[in-house]
Amino acid sequence: MIPAEDRAEAGRPPARVRHRRVFYVPGYDPRSPRTYFLLFSRELRKFAALHGITARMRAGKEDPATSWHVTADWPGGPVKTTVDCLSWHEIAVRDFAVPKWRVALLSLRVLWDAVWTGTVWRMLRLNWKFGIFSLYPWGMALLYALAALGLVAACLTLAGAVGLPRLAGLAPAALGLYGLLRLTEILDRRFFVWYLINDWIFTWRHRTRRDPEADARFESFARRVADAAEDPSLDEVLVIGHSSGSFVSISIVARARELMREVEGRPRLALMTVGGNTPIAVAGRQPSPARAAMQALVTDGGMLWVDYFAPQDVLNFPWLEPVAAFRLDLGGKPPRNPSVRSARFREIFSEERYAEMAYRFYELHFQFLRANDRHGEYEFYRFLAGPEPLESVTREPG
DSSP: OOOHHHHOOSSOOOSSOSEEEEEEEOOSOOSOHHHHHHHHHHHHHHHHHHHTOEEEEEEOSSOTTTEEEEEEEETTEEEEEEEEEOOOHHHHHHHHTSOHHHHHHHHHHHHHHHHHTTHHHHHHHHOHHHHHHHTHHHHHHHHHHHHHHHHHHHHHHHHHHTTSOGGGGHHHHHHHHHHHHHHHHHHHHHHOHHHHHHHHHHHHHHHTTOOHHHHHHHHHHHHHHHHHTTOTTOSEEEEEEETTHHHHHHHHHHHHHHHOOOOTTOOEEEEEEESOOTHHHHOSSSOOHHHHHHHHHHTOTTSEEEEEEOTTOTTSOSSOOHHHHHTOOOTTOOOOOOEEEEOOHHHHSOHHHHHHHTTOHHHHHGGGGSOOSSOOSOOHHHHHHOSSOHHHHTOSOO
């Protein structure tokens, strides 16, 4: 845990935020930004009801798909926030269009890379629950492969049993394999095997710089963040990365810090990662852009980075202290970031909701983006529309 007095040196946060710019970085998700617009609009109303205020959200005129305006009427005056959804869903859509047989072959290379670079062993040592669940799609893929081999063997055996050449069983085997492939796609609506394998492949490409399309997209995002962070009319610029968007947002903010100029009266820049799975991108022995970006932000005293986790969520990594976990070489500089904090799901959600979500892993992972049932430090929509800057909310030990 980084002490609050050591986390930031320049540009103290304002006592009260009136104008904020938020850049929301989703995870690896083929759904369009409209999904998040509808989610944020619905949950903002619940947040407002909990606090007894009025809050509204509307799409921007220039870019209604990804730019949204939030106004919250607090007793001390309104807070206005512009939310930019830094969507990269086209990357996921592109990946999901790749034939499954090619995905399967590429996944073997990615798995070998994760083993050879020590990523798998490091994740298991750091947190066995997260490590095991990260390997879940590979376990399911092995079951699918065994089912395919069993199907082929059964067809060949049946052909021989009825007096036909055994190779005659290849025709029905091919039809059966096609049907099995279609079945796995249907099952993915519940088990997310292909989804998680594609997520692993994207992370591998990002880590090894094999995705120029994604790199160009993230570079443009960094320039937008840097431009906003030079706007003196803003009180706070906040970048929020969820799930795989955590390590993407780390890369974006690190690049934005390189692009930023020193402007008098510029707003406070802060990064908040929630439900992050950064070890998949950083834990290996080999250097990577995400690792270099993380190393830069850890020692950056000119901005704030807060990392929220939920130990109940197997899709995120709890209590991740990057310097110790990844053996970062800080070159003698003191660590400034991140402040690692629990979202305390047990305290902020009702017993009924908590029990309902306990074994629905994907839904539990998205509770980070939902309104609370009870007041607490972690309130996603207070970070978006509240009058306090992030640093004031997270000043006390987490």
